[in-house]
Amino acid sequence: MSHFRIRRYQEEDFEAVWDIFTRGTLEHVPITFRHLLKQARTYLLLLGIPLALFVGSKPIFPGLLALPVLLAATWFIIRLPWTDYIKNARRTDMSDIRKFYLSEEGSCFWVAESAGRVVGMVGCLPEEGPTRGGKKLQLLHMYVDRGHRGRGIAKALARTLLQFARARGYAEVTLTTSSVQYAAHRLYESLGFFKVRESFCSLSWRLVAIPFFHYKYPIPPLP
Template sequence: MPRLDTQQSPMAPYHIRQYQDSDNKRVLDLFTRGMEEHIPATFCHVLTLPRTILLLLGLPLAMVLVSGSWLLATVCIFSLLLVLRLLARQPWKEYVAKCLRTDMADITKSYLSVCGSGFWVAESGNQVVGIVGGLPIKDPPVGRKQLELFRLSVSSQHRGQGIAKALVRTVLQFARDQGYSDVVLETSVLQRSAEALYLSMGFWRTGQYFMSVFWRLVDIPVIQLKYSFPSA
């Protein structure tokens, strides 16, 4: 299996190669952990919303005024925090479950059996530490051929080594070689480091939208980005 990119860093060497079926367990674990890392950030974001602050202050105060019990008000606050934590957790859990039922259920079939698509892993110390995939857009704008970047994730222990950038660069090179005019992707406003990485590599924002009513209520839009090749 050819190695697509190799980097020797003071921390750990790594190389990027095409996905193999033997990588499946580690790849799914990386993907799941990467998505679930956004749960605490979502919870913190929800706590900063004016409507949440009003709820956390107003409802316990109303209970004190009605019942005269500060204990009941305290229980109310902790109950609200627990509910908000569960609300922040559920959409990410549902998203992971959906992906594991669809494209991630059979990575070889989804990404390696489709013309003009691919899935790559970054390997360090004989262990998969990063992943990324790319699939062609079925209905691109007229005159364009677009590849969508999916599932970029790097293990928390191997961040800061340039692995994510190397994985994105692998997708960009693949897209260029395959004659694509653009690489597009979606991320959320919570994934600030990911967005900063994409922008630093030449992507730019093309729009945003809310995936569901929940995401609209908590004001967390999906950000759409695009990289276009100069020749296109």
């Protein structure tokens, strides 16, 4: 097993970071598709429309074509919120990582490097707006390349961020993750994060029945 190290992001890392981010985000599309197929309303749609076409028309072709067409449309609808998420990131914080994450003392962006290659990433920004109980730091964009998972890289990235938060005097670390990111839930909960609430971030996420979980990690004060 090759070793890895965690270091601060550098400008030459951008292409590798963006590739990990986009591929990691799109991995959630098939998971979301399977999740939606388990919903009762999806069954009604996928079975009800073809059945109605079979009953209401003499040619059988419309009924035969209806199911694959509906499945393709469902896949397209499910893919939209994930691709919108990628596009929004490209317009905002991921457009210039150094500017958004490395220009202030209270934020940072790290990568995991193995054999000279970037294989993981995580960033953090101060939570905006009024906060109760002290400063809060948001964990953002935790991703590890598929071929390098199971080696403790994500846990090392998270612990690096938690150490940073403690050293900078933050009272807690917060994060938001979708309900279908099961491995992420297990990781964060193993580190001491706990879920405080869930919500739908937009109408498109509500349509695909994907709520988001909001976690927090209280940082004990230094002795």
